[in-house]
Amino acid sequence: MINLLTPEFFFTVIRVTTPILFAAMAAIICSKSGVINIALESIMLTAALTGVLASGFSQNIFIGMVGGILGGMFIAGALAYFSLYLKADIILVGIALNLMAVGGTVFVMFVFTGDRGSTNSIRSLQFPDVNIPLLQDIPVVGTALSGHNILTYLAILSVIGVWFFLSKTTYGLRLRSVGENPDAATSVGIDVRKVKLVALLISGFLGAFGGMYMSMAYLSVFSTNMVAGRGFISLAAASMGQANPFGTLLAASFFGLMESVSYQLQAIGIPAQxxxxxxxxxxxxxxxxxxxxxxxLQKKKTLSKQLKEDPNEA
Amino acid sequence: MLKLIKQRWLDQPLDNRFESIRFSMAIVISLIVTLVLVLLVSNEPLFALQQLFLGPLASIRKFGNVIESMIPLTFLGLSVAIMFSARQFNLGSSGALFLGGTVTAVVVLTLPLPGFVLSVVAILLGAFTGGLVTLIPAFIKLRFGASELVSSLMMNFIALNLGFFIILNYYRDPQAGSLASFEFPSSSLLVQLIPGTRIHTGLLLLFIMIVLIYLFIQKTKWGYALRMTGFNKSFATYSGISTGAVILYSQFLGGILAGMAGSVEMLGMYDRFRWQAMPTYAFDGVIVAVLAKNKPQYIPLAAFVLSYIRIGADTMSVNSDVSFQVIAIIQGLIIIMIAANAFLAKYRQRLVVQEAITND
Known part of the structure; x- marks a missing residue:
């Protein structure tokens, strides 16, 4: 029987939304600064691998995290360098980076571990799960909301963080002005290129957490192409959420919900495909x-504008 | 003689000269990176490099492999080039290829037609299906204004699942060990062209398509409208070109070509549906199209180069200790450097200044 209203189901929804949420926040920062980051897929994939490798070899979760972040930011930096400084089409560079990441991660995995499919031969670490005091004792709500991985809570904090950064800080304002009107921003002395570089690096940072969640929380190994389109889905989430962090949270949760529904459908015998x-x-x-x-919305706007300007004609 | 070559070279417009230099530099740098990577990871670097660069020439069969895998790559390159020429970033080619191949398999397994007619019908229907896969994102863009980039990527995953669903549930041969459909009727398979290899008549169809697409883009008004839309969409709209129609037919055509790639591959290389995952051609069309600068006449060459290094890398990973995926890094680098407009910009500046001085 398909069961959608259990606390366990909501637990799953939150679990599968987490990586999409991180990447969608990354996508927001980029889209606000006026760049399309389709390399999110490769940022996540790379960070998923470097995180696993760094934590596996150091046996230290913090070093693992730094490794993952560096991996993600490296890809974001490459995207920024080639598109902003060498003037390559950002979509083409994104495609190229995605291509490189799918094969490149397998190459690097093979060099370091000797595995081809997944990193089974090294013992990598996972981020811990957290039980929230008080909350975990509330019957239904506690089951759904408590006991998630620490990265899940970090993802929710990142929504607030991104909102705060974009709407309450000077640099956030500057970033938005670059996205809305780069010429105007230049005229008041903002270095557009540098702001876009910073936006891309932040997106590499956030996307890296999405990737690490896949290999160091959701699963405990890195496996080939494990991100499976989540980077692209988060781009869709960001554009549906109108690049507003809270709207995007809703859109990302919707996709997480659909993914969880699909698991339930599989359980009742609907073909996997x-x-x-x-x-x-x-x-x-x-x-x-x-x-x-x-x-x-656009139609309504123009209509009401016409009405205001010339009530007789309309 | 040398003087003549030099004169020829200098007669070329500066931009052409600069482009060739930039192109060669991109290749050279990628080769150097390959060299460094192989030196870093291999215990027998010289042998590995020899396998990479000369492996495809080792036997007729190996060289045959290069041509065989060049066929779908060229189709995909044409597919992407036609969409990118209209500046439609539709990345659904791999989904179109997969579903096109699936439909072809279904057609040869169901329709009771005589041999040759059956293959023609199967390829046409496969191509048409491919067209539908890329047409959906195009339609969504035109009607609702949503970007084709994301929706076409989603179509790839949908096409993959749909294709497997059809084969697994209706055409799976339970006798076959791994996932495979029933055997195709042997008369529907494409005929082998060159003995000792698996090069098939799909190659002939490919050459016909290259010529047709070249003529379409360069010599027809639809091709002109397509190029104009890609060049400057607003300008095209104001000059009376129906850019909406261009958005639709450029992507439909692109999908048809990708679907045809899948169909030809299915009947030329297999005797059953044997794909276990998305074939490795995923974004290969993009690589080929970028290498060929979206020009149909250069696409076979670009596909050949790509296919050659792929087979080389394959040989290398079988015979030596360097894994195949090294190629992914090289491909990405080549695309990025070719796409990077400001790469070698200082050098270009110097060329321009030099030319200005000599012309004075």
């Missing part, structure tokens, strides 16, 4: 609904 389509179909439907909503 049909189930596998659910999250991706939901992204397309979500994009369409959102775009349609945008269009109708």
């Amino acid at each position: 049909i189930v596998g389509m659910v999250p991706y179909v939901s992204v397309i439907i979500g994009l369409v609904l959102y775009a349609q909503y945008q269009q109708s």
Whole structure:
């Protein structure tokens, strides 16, 4: 029987939303500064591997985390260098980086561990789960909300952090001005290129956590192409959330919900391939609904504007 | 003689000259990176490099492999080039290839048609299916204004699942050990062209398509509209070009070509549906199209180069201790450097100044 209203189900939703949420926050920062970061997929994948390798070889979770962050920021930095400084088309560089990451991570994994499919031969570490005092004692809510991985709570904090950064800090304002009107920003002395570089690096930082969640919390190993399109899904989430952190949180949760529903469907015997389509179909439907909503909003705006300007004609 | 070559070279417009230099530099740098990587990870670097660069020439069969894998790469390159020429960043080619191949398998297993007609119908239907896969993101973009980039990427995952669903549930041969469909009727398979290799008649279809696409892009008004839309969409709109139609047909055509790649591959290289995952061609169309600068006439060459180093890398990973994936790093580097407009910009500046001085 399909059971959607249990606390365990909500627990799963939160669990699978976490990586998408991190990457979607990364996507917001980029889109606010006016760059498209389709390399999020490779940022996540690279960080997932470097995190596992660093934690496996050092046996220290903190070094593992630093390794993951550096991996993610390295890809973001490469994207920034080639697109901002060498003037390459950012979409092409993104595609190239994604290509490199899928094969490159396997190459690096093989060099360091001798494994080809997943890093089974090294014992890498995982981020700990956290039980929240008081909250865990509340019957239903506690089961759903407590006991998640520490990165899940960090992801939720990152939503608030990104919101605060973008709307309450000077640098956030500067970043948004670069995205909205780079010429105006230049005219008041803002170094547009540098701001975009910073935005990309922040997105590498946030995306890295999404990747590390995959290999150091959700699973305990890195396996080939394990990000499986989540970087792209988070781009869709950010655009549906209109690059607003809280709207994006909703959109990301929607995709997480659909992914969890697909697991439930599999449990009641619906073929795995049909189930596998659910999250991706939901992204397309979500994009369409959102775009349609945008269009109708636009129409209303123009209509009310016409009414205001010339009530007789309309 | 040398003087003549030099004169020829200098007669070329500066931009062409600069582009060739930049292109060669991109290749040279990638080769150096390859060298360094192999030296770093291998215990027998010289042997590994020899396998990488000369492996494909070792036997007729090996060289045949290069041509065989060049066929789908060229189709995919054409597919991506036509979409990118219109500046439509549709990345659904691999999904189109996969579903196109699946439909072809289904057609040859179900329709009771005589041999040759059956393959033609199967390839046409496969190509059409591929077109539908890329048309959906195009339609969504036109009708709802959502970016084709994300929706086409999602289509790849959907196509993959749908294809496996169809084969697993309706056409799976339980006798076959691994996941495979029933055997195709042997008369529907594409005929082998060169003995000792698996090069098949798909190659002929490929050459026809290259010529057709070249003529379409360069010589027809639709091709002109497509290029104009890619060059400057607003300008195209104001000059009366229906850019909406261009968005649709450029992506539909792109999908048709990718679907055809899948169909031809299915009937030319296999006797059953044997794909276990998305074939490795995932984003290969992009690499080929970027290497060929979206020009149909250069696409076979770019596909050949890519196919050659792939087979080389394959030989290397079988015979030596360097893994195949080293190629992924090299491919990415080549694309990035070719795409990087400001790469060698200072050198270009010097060329321009030099030319200005000599012309004075």
